[in-house]
Amino acid sequence: MTSSPEAAPAGSAGLFDDVAFDVFARRCASRSALENITGRWGVLVLAALHDDTYRFNALRRRVDGVSEKMLAQTLHTLERDGFVVRTVQRQIPPRVEYSLTPLGRDTSAKLLELIGFLEHRMDEVVAARDGYDSARD
Amino acid sequence: MTSSPEAAPAGSAGLFDDVAFDVFARRCASRSALENITGRWGVLVLAALHDDTYRFNALRRRVDGVSEKMLAQTLHTLERDGFVVRTVQRQIPPRVEYSLTPLGRDTSAKLLELIGFLEHRMDEVVAARDGYDSARD
DNA sequence: CGGGATCCTAGACGATACTG
DNA sequence: CAGTATCGTCTAGGATCCCG
Numbered sequence: 001m002t003s004s005p006e007a008a009p010a011g012s013a014g015l016f017d018d019v020a021f022d023v024f025a026r027r028c029a030s031r032s033a034l035e036n037i038t039g040r041w042g043v044l045v046l047a048a049l050h051d052d053t054y055r056f057n058a059l060r061r062r063v064d065g066v067s068e069k070m071l072a073q074t075l076h077t078l079e080r081d082g083f084v085v086r087t088v089q090r091q092i093p094p095r096v097e098y099s100l101t102p103l104g105r106d107t108s109a110k111l112l113e114l115i116g117f118l119e120h121r122m123d124e125v126v127a128a129r130d131g132y133d134s135a136r137d
Numbered sequence: 138m139t140s141s142p143e144a145a146p147a148g149s150a151g152l153f154d155d156v157a158f159d160v161f162a163r164r165c166a167s168r169s170a171l172e173n174i175t176g177r178w179g180v181l182v183l184a185a186l187h188d189d190t191y192r193f194n195a196l197r198r199r200v201d202g203v204s205e206k207m208l209a210q211t212l213h214t215l216e217r218d219g220f221v222v223r224t225v226q227r228q229i230p231p232r233v234e235y236s237l238t239p240l241g242r243d244t245s246a247k248l249l250e251l252i253g254f255l256e257h258r259m260d261e262v263v264a265a266r267d268g269y270d271s272a273r274d
Numbered sequence: 275c276g277g278g279a280t281c282c283t284a285g286a287c288g289a290t291a292c293t294g
Numbered sequence: 295c296a297g298t299a300t301c302g303t304c305t306a307g308g309a310t311c312c313c314g
Contacts, residue, residue: 021256024181026202033262034255038175040306044161056276065163067308072277082265093275094314103261110254114247115171119158122167124240128219129166177286193296204288209297230295231294 036081041066041074043111046083046100050108053087053099083107173218178203178211180248183220183237187245190236220244 021030036042044063048054054062060071075098078084083104089095100108118125158167173179181200185191191199197208212235215221220241226232237245255262 019256019259021259023252023256024185024199024201029263029266030256030259033259034180034252035177037255038180038251040172043171043175048161062161064161068277069309070307073307080266080269081262082269088276094277096276103258103265106254106258107251110247110251114175114244114251115160117243117247118171118174119156119160119167121240121243122156122158122170125170125218126166128240129217132217132219205297206289206299207287210286225296231297233296 033081036077037083037107037111039074041070042078043115045071045074045078046104046108047111047115049084049098049100050105050112053097056096056098059098078104170218173214174220174244174248176211178207179215180252182208182211182215183241183245184248184252186221186235186237187242187249190234193233193235196235215241 022028023030023034025031037046041063044066045059048059048062056071060066060068063071066074075084075086079086082101085099085101085104087097087099089097159165160167160171162168174183178200181203182196185196185199193208197203197205200208203211212221212223216223219238222236222238222241224234224236226234
């Protein structure tokens with residue numbers, strides 16, 4: 001195996017010492033990949049695509065608040081990283097569908113777990129916020 | 138229990154219909170909470186704190202690339218949301234330790250799963266990037 | 275319908291300096 | 295050591311227009 005310039009520096013393995021990538025290292029490729037899937041819109045797009053394939057505007061409606069520009073940009077990034085597949089059906093009007101790769105599906109499963117967990121324990125978060133805020137009016 | 142203005146609009150439950158929070162809703166409190174834990178520095182801080190308690194500057198060294206300002210800001214946000222605890226020991230020089238609440242620990246466990254999964258499959262991501270980039274030089 | 279191109283602003287972010 | 299304060303930069307992100 002040749003050396004990968006994007007991997008973590010040799011000898012600085014992070015959480016898992018059996019892999020060459022370390023998100024804690026600033027320049028490691030896994031850091032940017034993590035940012036892409038946990039980014040503001042990345043998480044939501046991946047989570048949405050876990051259940052269904054979506055067309056652009058349907059996805060835009062599903063991910064409440066995303067602009068056209070950011071949705072397009074997010075989809076490009078996720079496609080480049082191998083999480084999302086873009087399928088074009090030439091016809092009038094054009095029909096473009098977005099779905100997940102196997103990698104994307106496994107990733108979104110993890111994200112869905114996180115989201116489900118968070119939604120189930122949001123009452124604790126809300127309580128913490130209330131306490132924190134009222135403690136310093 | 139009184140009605141919560143931050144919860145998802147009634148009738149618009151998202152992924153999990155047994156909770157009142159929906160990250161897909163723009164104004165739901167769970168959306169901002171999700172952003173706080175999956176944000177650029179939030180993930181890494183929570184992941185770092187899963188194993189150890191850290192002092193400010195040690196954490197700064199651990200999370201490669203974070204600035205003082207962003208670390209302080211991230212810690213404040215996570216403390217407010219009830220994920221992180223700040224413990225001050227008055228002495229000279231001052232000693233301040235950051236650790237996780239039970240909620241924070243459960244959350245970081247999920248994040249660690251995601252990170253581990255990603256690092257283990259980064260070769261697929263790297264390959265996808267190579268293919269994508271060479272396809273349109 | 276699916277987006278690319280442009281323009282613009284708010285806020286994210288980093289570097290530095292300073293305080294207890 | 296553990297921050298806060300200030301300032302400047304930069305880019306994420308929104309609004310708009312337009313084309314196939």
